[in-house]
Amino acid sequence: MATVNWTMDPAHSEVEFKIRHLMISNVTGQFTKFNLEAETEGEDFTKAKVTFTVDAASIDTGNEQRDQHLKSADFFEAEKFPKITFIPTKYVSVDNDGSYEVTGNLTIRDVTRPEKMEVEFGGVVKDPWGNTRAGFTVTGKINRKEFGLQWHAVTETGGIMLSDDVRLHANFELIKKA
Numbered sequence: 001m002a003t004v005n006w007t008m009d010p011a012h013s014e015v016e017f018k019i020r021h022l023m024i025s026n027v028t029g030q031f032t033k034f035n036l037e038a039e040t041e042g043e044d045f046t047k048a049k050v051t052f053t054v055d056a057a058s059i060d061t062g063n064e065q066r067d068q069h070l071k072s073a074d075f076f077e078a079e080k081f082p083k084i085t086f087i088p089t090k091y092v093s094v095d096n097d098g099s100y101e102v103t104g105n106l107t108i109r110d111v112t113r114p115e116k117m118e119v120e121f122g123g124v125v126k127d128p129w130g131n132t133r134a135g136f137t138v139t140g141k142i143n144r145k146e147f148g149l150q151w152h153a154v155t156e157t158g159g160i161m162l163s164d165d166v167r168l169h170a171n172f173e174l175i176k177k178a
Helices: 064-071
Strands: 003-008 014-021 025-031 034-041 044-055 083-093 100-108 111-126 132-143 162-176
Touching (some): 034 162
Antiparallel strands (some): 003 034, 003 162, 014 025, 014 162, 083 100, 132 162
16 A cells, blocks of 8 residues: 655644643633644554654733743743653544544653543545545644643742643645645
């Protein structure tokens, strides 16, 4: 079977996160600069070689002051650690519709840890311009403190400012390279 290379379509891809704030609501954010490249045998993604990178300084929560704090040494320290990466190492099918668990090495700041993500495979189609496209939805949850994102504040009543868990949600549309 032939090796196939895929590149991400940035206009149809997104990377978002949610974190509990004061344990009563969520703050949602996104990264605006990221890339995913894949190499498969044919159109089989269950053993794909994938490289996913995020520009840490591209964080956007809709609040410039908060975004600057997230880029600082309290969180991502984006100037010193400009890239977040995820490299899959293992794929496990969870049902017959193409959904699977992906385990891989996630690096944030200078910490690399194995993490599991759930992947829903949307399928492969030809677009109106003759390109072959594949779609995926990825979800997961990580503990921010395990990656050195230790900033913590307590409210005057002893409540927690931010949860440790961060929920991740991403959609990717890949285009087969000619």
